[in-house]
Amino acid sequence: MSIQKTAISTCKNLLVMLFLYTAISKLLNYSETVLQMEKSPFITQYAYLLSWGMPVLEIIIAILLIVDKTRLYGFYASLFLMVLFTAYVFAMMHYSYYLPCSCGGILSLLTWTQHLWVNVFFIFVALTGTIFEKMNHADTKVFHVA
Numbered sequence: 001m002s003i004q005k006t007a008i009s010t011c012k013n014l015l016v017m018l019f020l021y022t023a024i025s026k027l028l029n030y031s032e033t034v035l036q037m038e039k040s041p042f043i044t045q046y047a048y049l050l051s052w053g054m055p056v057l058e059i060i061i062a063i064l065l066i067v068d069k070t071r072l073y074g075f076y077a078s079l080f081l082m083v084l085f086t087a088y089v090f091a092m093m094h095y096s097y098y099l100p101c102s103c104g105g106i107l108s109l110l111t112w113t114q115h116l117w118v119n120v121f122f123i124f125v126a127l128t129g130t131i132f133e134k135m136n137h138a139d140t141k142v143f144h145v146a
Helices: 003-028 031-039 042-067 068-095 105-109 112-140
Strands: none
Touching: 003 031, 003 042, 003 068, 003 112, 031 042, 042 068, 068 112
16 A cells, blocks of 8 residues: 555544544533533534534544545545634633533543644644545546547
């Protein structure tokens, strides 16, 4: 297997595990997820919508990543979502008086600084996957001049 394919596979698998794990954790602990989201000063009014919307979106992105034909879209969506999550964590750390965590599972055990660095890591994973997947698409589009 080429380095390119290995990188794509590794990035895809890491992101799929992250999104499925966090989605399932949020859904299994739905009441706690809503409660924590309601305590967030930035998303209080959207807590109910986000408590369902985020896990559904994470599952959709995982499916996009798994399916070969939609993988590039999955990487783009992963990158966008991880940048959004990271911006939220940064804003919470610097502008919030209260720091609730609705992440679910073992991620809820992290400090906010640790969470920021985990998000930065996954931004790098999503960016790497996007770059290699785009290269893979470019390699498969060979033009023949007659």
